[in-house]
Amino acid sequence: MTEPAAPPTADDGAPLRARVVRADRGALLVVPDDDLGAAAHRADLPRDGLLPLPDGTRVPPTVGDVVDVERGGRVDAAWRATVLHPRRTAVVRDSAGRTSLEQAVAANVDLVLVVEHLDPDPDLGRVERLLTLAWRSGARPVVVLTKADLVPDPEGMAAEVAAVAIGVDVHVVSVVDGTGLTPVRALLAPGVALVAVGPSGAGKSSLVNALAGRQVMATGGRRADGRGRHTTTHRELVPLADGAVLVDTPGVRGVGLVAAPDALDATFADVAALAARCRFADCAHVTEPGCAVQEALAGGELAERRLASWRKLQREAEHAARRADARLAAEERARWRRVTREYHRQQRSRGSHRG
Numbered sequence: 001m002t003e004p005a006a007p008p009t010a011d012d013g014a015p016l017r018a019r020v021v022r023a024d025r026g027a028l029l030v031v032p033d034d035d036l037g038a039a040a041h042r043a044d045l046p047r048d049g050l051l052p053l054p055d056g057t058r059v060p061p062t063v064g065d066v067v068d069v070e071r072g073g074r075v076d077a078a079w080r081a082t083v084l085h086p087r088r089t090a091v092v093r094d095s096a097g098r099t100s101l102e103q104a105v106a107a108n109v110d111l112v113l114v115v116e117h118l119d120p121d122p123d124l125g126r127v128e129r130l131l132t133l134a135w136r137s138g139a140r141p142v143v144v145l146t147k148a149d150l151v152p153d154p155e156g157m158a159a160e161v162a163a164v165a166i167g168v169d170v171h172v173v174s175v176v177d178g179t180g181l182t183p184v185r186a187l188l189a190p191g192v193a194l195v196a197v198g199p200s201g202a203g204k205s206s207l208v209n210a211l212a213g214r215q216v217m218a219t220g221g222r223r224a225d226g227r228g229r230h231t232t233t234h235r236e237l238v239p240l241a242d243g244a245v246l247v248d249t250p251g252v253r254g255v256g257l258v259a260a261p262d263a264l265d266a267t268f269a270d271v272a273a274l275a276a277r278c279r280f281a282d283c284a285h286v287t288e289p290g291c292a293v294q295e296a297l298a299g300g301e302l303a304e305r306r307l308a309s310w311r312k313l314q315r316e317a318e319h320a321a322r323r324a325d326a327r328l329a330a331e332e333r334a335r336w337r338r339v340t341r342e343y344h345r346q347q348r349s350r351g352s353h354r355g
């Protein structure tokens with residue numbers, strides 16, 4: 001038998017495997033990894049807010065991460081997070097932050113719920129963007145269209161969304177009349193972790209509450225313009241009774257994509273398949289002869305909007321890749337400057353020893 005996993009009252013000094021429920025700048029809220037329903041405890045972070053992975057790289061921990069916490073054998077000492085376990089999956093967005101270009105929104109999730117409202121009309125470009133984010137994470141994307149009770153033809157709208165969500169299940173739900181919740185609940189097998197992403201006001205927290213069967217997250221009102229008002233302000237992991245976990249996230253206006261050629265090909269599998277049939281391997285799909293993309297456009301099999309969306313996200317991902325490369329190159333130059341400086345210093349001190 002293993003020890004009870006709740007932070008023990010007597011502490012033998014051994015580190016405890018814990019799951020991050022909430023990540024703030026200086027500290028984490030964690031629960032024991034083998035008892036996710038236990039009360040959450042605070043665990044302090046090193047001063048730089050980063051934790052080492054086994055390969056030595058230091059990264060900011062995020063919701064869903066598995067970490068080691070310890071308190072050095074003293075029961076009265078504060079818990080400290082010491083080590084980050086490698087991430088199975090990671091939902092990563094572009095962030096022009098100072099310490100890194102990427103921000104991990106959630107780690108170790110199995111499903112990414114792309115939550116979009118049916119009222120106001122769903123934004124197909126946003127769905128495509130979030131699907132790309134989801135594909136890149138390594139987790140399985142699922143689309144959930146909310147507020148079915150507010151529109152006359154939810155299924156017809158869902159069909160339009162399904163047309164741009166290739167290979168992805170699309171669910172239509174309403175937390176008001178309970179439409180469609182059963183199949184979404186069925187995704188939550190024990191041990192499954194799910195994160196909800198989507199614009200503010202889409203109904204992510206309402207959905208999390210409906211799935212949890214209790215009021216765990218506050219939900220927002222609707223403003224006259226139909227837009228949400230950023231009710232959820234931090235990311236939080238909600239353990240369910242059967243061992244599944246849900247991560248609620250604040251709605252964001254635009255999620256920046258990080259470089260993700262494979263993820264783009266997954267989201268735009270139809271365009272990618274066409275592009276592969278163009279006569280020239282480097283076809284830009286504008287005026288080239290034998291361009292399968294332009295042919296599909298002319299024949300009405302490919303929508304202008306879809307192609308424009310693909311180009312936009314591709315440009316964005318390429319831009320992010322260049323920025324990441326520039327950053328890497330700068331780090332490499334700085335490393336070489338240090339190495340060279342050290343080399344010259346050693347040469348000088350050798351020279352002076354020889355006299």
Ligand SMILES: Nc1nc2c(ncn2[C@@H]2O[C@H](COP(=O)(O)OP(=O)(O)OP(=O)(O)O)[C@@H](O)[C@H]2O)c(=O)[nH]1
Binds near residue numbers: 199200207230
């Ligand atoms: N009619 C109807 N309203 C809904 C439904 N789901 C959510 N809402 C309402 O939509 C508003 C926003 O819901 P939230 O769950 O707070 O949205 P959110 O995505 O969590 O928003 P942020 O936390 O700001 O990102 C609230 O007033 C909800 O009551 C639904 O299925 N039908």
Ligand SMILES: [Mg+2]
Binds near residue numbers: 204250
């Ligand atoms: Mg919310």
Ligand SMILES: [Zn+2]
Binds near residue numbers: 275283286290
């Ligand atoms: Zn082409």
